[in-house]
Amino acid sequence: MNWINLITKYTPYNEQEKKDKEIILSCITMFDDVLSRNNAITHITSSAFVVNKTKDKVLVVHHNIYNSWSWTGGHADGEEDLLAVAIKELKEETGIKSVQPISSQIFALDILPVLGHIKQEKYVSxxxxxxxxxxxxADENEVLIVKEDENSDVKWIPIDEMTLYSNEPHMQKVYAKIISKLKKREKM
Known part of the structure; x- marks a missing residue:
C-alpha cells in the first residue's frame, strides 16, 4: 500500500493521534520532500514497538543521542515502504534476525519533537x-547486538516498566498509549 494511503487510512486511537494525523497529512501536502531528511523542518520516521511472543516484554535500545531507553526506528530517507524501514532499523539496531509484524498497518501515529543535537560531529537543528x-x-532468546554508533545497550524489559526506563516525558506518553492500545487489542 502507498505510504500516504497507509497514513490516510489509519484510524486514530485518541484525540492526540487525530490531531497529529491532520498535521501529518498537511505536511505531506505542504512539503514534497517530507519523506527525506532534506526537509530540515519535519520528516517521516518509522519505528518498531517490539514485543515478545507472550507480549509481556518489550525490546529497547539505549539511544546515544537522547541518553534514554527507547524503541528502535529511523528516518524513511526516501523509502516509501515504512514497515520495511521499521524492520530494517530494528534489525540494524539490535541484531535481531527473525521478526514478524503483528500487522502491516500502522499501530501508532505521533509528531515527535527533536531537540538540536550533534550527530557525526555536525549540528542538527x-x-x-x-x-x-x-x-x-521478535524472539526474546535471539542474541542481541549493540549498534555502537547509535546505541550503548539493547535489552528486553517488562512491558509494564517501559515508561520507567524512558527519561523523555513526551516519549513516556507515547509508550503508555501504545501499551494501553496493545492491552486493549489483546483482550479482544
Missing part, C-alpha cells in the same frame, strides 16, 4: 519527526 510506528514480534 531542532525539528519534528512525523512518526509512524508498527507493532512487531
Amino acid at each position: 531542532a525539528h519534528l519527526h512525523l512518526s509512524v510506528a508498527f507493532l512487531i514480534e
Whole structure:
C-alpha cells in the first residue's frame, strides 16, 4: 500500500493521534520532500514497538543521542515502504534476525519533537519527526547486538516498566498509549 494511503487510512486511537494525523497529512501536502531528511523542518520516521511472543516484554535500545531507553526506528530517507524501514532499523539496531509484524498497518501515529543535537560531529537543528510506528514480534532468546554508533545497550524489559526506563516525558506518553492500545487489542 502507498505510504500516504497507509497514513490516510489509519484510524486514530485518541484525540492526540487525530490531531497529529491532520498535521501529518498537511505536511505531506505542504512539503514534497517530507519523506527525506532534506526537509530540515519535519520528516517521516518509522519505528518498531517490539514485543515478545507472550507480549509481556518489550525490546529497547539505549539511544546515544537522547541518553534514554527507547524503541528502535529511523528516518524513511526516501523509502516509501515504512514497515520495511521499521524492520530494517530494528534489525540494524539490535541484531535481531527473525521478526514478524503483528500487522502491516500502522499501530501508532505521533509528531515527535527533536531537540538540536550533534550527530557525526555536525549540528542538527531542532525539528519534528512525523512518526509512524508498527507493532512487531521478535524472539526474546535471539542474541542481541549493540549498534555502537547509535546505541550503548539493547535489552528486553517488562512491558509494564517501559515508561520507567524512558527519561523523555513526551516519549513516556507515547509508550503508555501504545501499551494501553496493545492491552486493549489483546483482550479482544
